[in-house]
Amino acid sequence: MRGRLLLLVGVLLLALSAGCSQADAPGTAAAAVDQGLSVSIPAIGVQSSLVPLGLNPDRTVATPPVSTPMQAGLYINGPAPGDPGPAVILGHINGGGQPGVFARLAQLKPGEEVDVYRVDGSVATFTVREVTRAPKDAFPTAKVYSDTTNPQLRLITCGGVLDRTARSYLDNVIVYADLSSVRAA
Amino acid sequence: MVGGLLVGGGVASAQDSSDPKCQAVATAEKAKKTADDAYADAKTKLTNASSAVTEAEAAANAAPNDTALQTALAAARAAHNKAMTAEAAADSTRKGAAMNLAQALDAAAKAGLTCTKKTTTTTTTTTPPKKPGNDQADGGQTGGGSQTGGGGGPTKPGAPGPDLNCRDFVSRPAAQAVLDTDQSDPHHLDADHDGYACEDYFGDPSKDPQVSQDKTVNHTEDDGSEADTSGNQVTVVPEGSADTGSAL
Numbered sequence: 001m002r003g004r005l006l007l008l009v010g011v012l013l014l015a016l017s018a019g020c021s022q023a024d025a026p027g028t029a030a031a032a033v034d035q036g037l038s039v040s041i042p043a044i045g046v047q048s049s050l051v052p053l054g055l056n057p058d059r060t061v062a063t064p065p066v067s068t069p070m071q072a073g074l075y076i077n078g079p080a081p082g083d084p085g086p087a088v089i090l091g092h093i094n095g096g097g098q099p100g101v102f103a104r105l106a107q108l109k110p111g112e113e114v115d116v117y118r119v120d121g122s123v124a125t126f127t128v129r130e131v132t133r134a135p136k137d138a139f140p141t142a143k144v145y146s147d148t149t150n151p152q153l154r155l156i157t158c159g160g161v162l163d164r165t166a167r168s169y170l171d172n173v174i175v176y177a178d179l180s181s182v183r184a185a
Numbered sequence: 186m187v188g189g190l191l192v193g194g195g196v197a198s199a200q201d202s203s204d205p206k207c208q209a210v211a212t213a214e215k216a217k218k219t220a221d222d223a224y225a226d227a228k229t230k231l232t233n234a235s236s237a238v239t240e241a242e243a244a245a246n247a248a249p250n251d252t253a254l255q256t257a258l259a260a261a262r263a264a265h266n267k268a269m270t271a272e273a274a275a276d277s278t279r280k281g282a283a284m285n286l287a288q289a290l291d292a293a294a295k296a297g298l299t300c301t302k303k304t305t306t307t308t309t310t311t312t313p314p315k316k317p318g319n320d321q322a323d324g325g326q327t328g329g330g331s332q333t334g335g336g337g338g339p340t341k342p343g344a345p346g347p348d349l350n351c352r353d354f355v356s357r358p359a360a361q362a363v364l365d366t367d368q369s370d371p372h373h374l375d376a377d378h379d380g381y382a383c384e385d386y387f388g389d390p391s392k393d394p395q396v397s398q399d400k401t402v403n404h405t406e407d408d409g410s411e412a413d414t415s416g417n418q419v420t421v422v423p424e425g426s427a428d429t430g431s432a433l
Contacts, residue, residue, distance in 0.1 A: 027420050061423035078419040085418025090427050099273040107357075136426035145423075147416025156427045172426050 029087060032080030036119040039072055039081075039089055041155075043112040044104040046091075048072040050116075053090055061090065069095030072102070078145070081116040081153055082124035082182060086145060088154045093173075102157040106131065106173045114153060114177050121185040126153040126177035133171045144174060151179035206293040207300035212349075213286040216362040220275070220282035223365065227268070227275035234268035237261045274358075278365065281358030348372060351386035360386075 030052060037050040053062040053073040064071040072091035079085035092100030114126045134140050144154050155175035201207055241261040245254040293300050349372040351360055364374045364382035374382040 027418065055421065055423055059424040061427050063427060075419075075423070077421040085416075088419075094269045094273045099276055103273055103277070134426070139426035141422060141425075145419045147418045 027076065027078040027085070028080040028083050029074050029078050030076040032083075032118070033074045033076060037074060037081065038117045040115040040117065041108065041112075042115075044108055046072075046101055046104075048091065048101045050074040050089065052076045061088075063090055064092065066092060066095035069098050069100035079151070081126070082151050082179060084148065084151050086148055086152045086154050087116075088144065088156065090156045093157045100157070102155065102173070105155060105157045105175060106133065108155075108175055113180070114155065114175075116153070118185070123183045124151070124179060125181045125183070126151075127180040128175055128177045130176040131173070132176070133173045135171055139172060140174070143176075153177040153179070201298045202300055204293075204296070204298050204300075206289070206296050207298055209349075210286070210289040210293050210300045212363065212366075213282070213289040216366045217279075217282040217286045219366045220279040220362045224272075224275040224279040227272040231265075231268040231272045234261070234265040238265045277358040278362050281360075282362035285359045285362060349374070351383035357381075357383050357386070 033050050033052045038048060039050060040047050048071055051064055051071060051073040053064065053075050054077065056062050061075055062073075064073040069092040072089055074081070075088035075090065079087050081087040081089075091102035091105070093103050093105070094100045108128055108131055110128050110130060112128045114128065116124045116126070132140075144156070153176075155177070157173045202211075238258070238261045241254070241258040245251070245258040248254055290300075349360075349363060351374060360374050360382040363372065364370060370378075376385070
């Protein structure tokens with residue numbers, strides 16, 4: 001019931017922020033996250049459930065509450081992890097004075113694995129292809145959100161990379177991963 | 186440090202404690218202490234920065250047209266962001282140091298060694314305590330090493346321990362913890378002298394060669410235009426980057 005409410009809020013937000021010009025239904029991500037999903041990245045010790053993330057009023061992508069920086073979220077207007085297309089998971093590098101769930105995202109290496117679990121116990125495993133960082137004023141929107149032929153995953157930190165210079169604090173770290181296997185429940 | 190231990194330790198434990206594995210434990214203990222202190226310091230600074238933002242926000246909200254207050258608020262937020270980053274880094278280093286220590290203790294235990302950790306305290310009880318007035322006023326320093334000097338002789342920084350290489354550490358923060366204990370870098374963990382240990386070996390969030398700049402700069406402008414993407418798997422493409430704004 002609560003899930004439906006969240007979905008409703010997401011759709012409402014979408015309708016509001018898009019000025020109702022976008023009539024498309026949310027991607028399959030909305031339903032999947034409604035059912036319950038979690039992400040696990042053993043290589044960097046990440047384990048988190050996924051909350052639904054829509055758009056902010058300014059049409060930027062919403063992020064999980066900064067007060068719970070260990071919480072990751074899934075962008076709902078896209079495919080569910082394991083469905084064709086780019087599923088987008090977002091998490092903070094830090095927040096509220098604590099390290100965030102994606103504090104070590106930049107240390108992920110190509111070839112390492114990211115698992116997305118459903119409540120029924122099925123697992124979609126993605127293999128990291130590329131780890132990049134992008135200045136926030138030059139975010140590679142097309143590369144991140146464009147259609148893909150296979151199921152893919154994007155992991156994005158909000159908050160910037162760890163660096164001594166404030167400049168690169170403005171960066172996003174983006175991980176591109178491809179579906180490598182699916183294990184049924 | 187080891188020399189100091191030998192004075193008070195028994196014969197058997199003295200032999201053990203001169204073993205390189207025990208020396209590694211001692212080094213790791215020292216590194217952990219330094220990292221813990223540095224973390225406590227970073228945490229305090231973060232708390233202070235948070236309070237500063239709260240105050241600046243209150244002041245700025247009371248006078249929304251006062252540009253000086255708005256500027257002060259922006260500065261306070263920037264300082265807070267920096268403090269958060271520093272705290273996260275210190276926390277990472279602290280955990281790395283703890284991992285190092287656990288690893289060193291484990292290695293020593295497997296070798297059947299009794300590293301005379303406990304005797305450290307008994308032998309140093311005769312050492313006059315540090316004057317309380319000699320407080321560590323400089324919060325910016327990772328000053329945890331001050332207590333380890335009381336072992337009965339001057340501590341030769343890094344000299345007696347085993348030679349460490351980047352591959353000996355479980356993570357870059359773990360190596361950083363050792364580098365932080367002795368900036369003279371006796372183990373040459375920081376070949377390029379930039380303050381970061383072993384970033385070539387482990388990669389660093391900002392310097393990791395894997396983290397290349399994303400050359401694709403096909404992005405949305407902040408003018409409300411549609412994002413330049415192809416397809417409809419993502420039904421609504423967000424504008425711009427993923428942002429936390431003034432994360433508090």
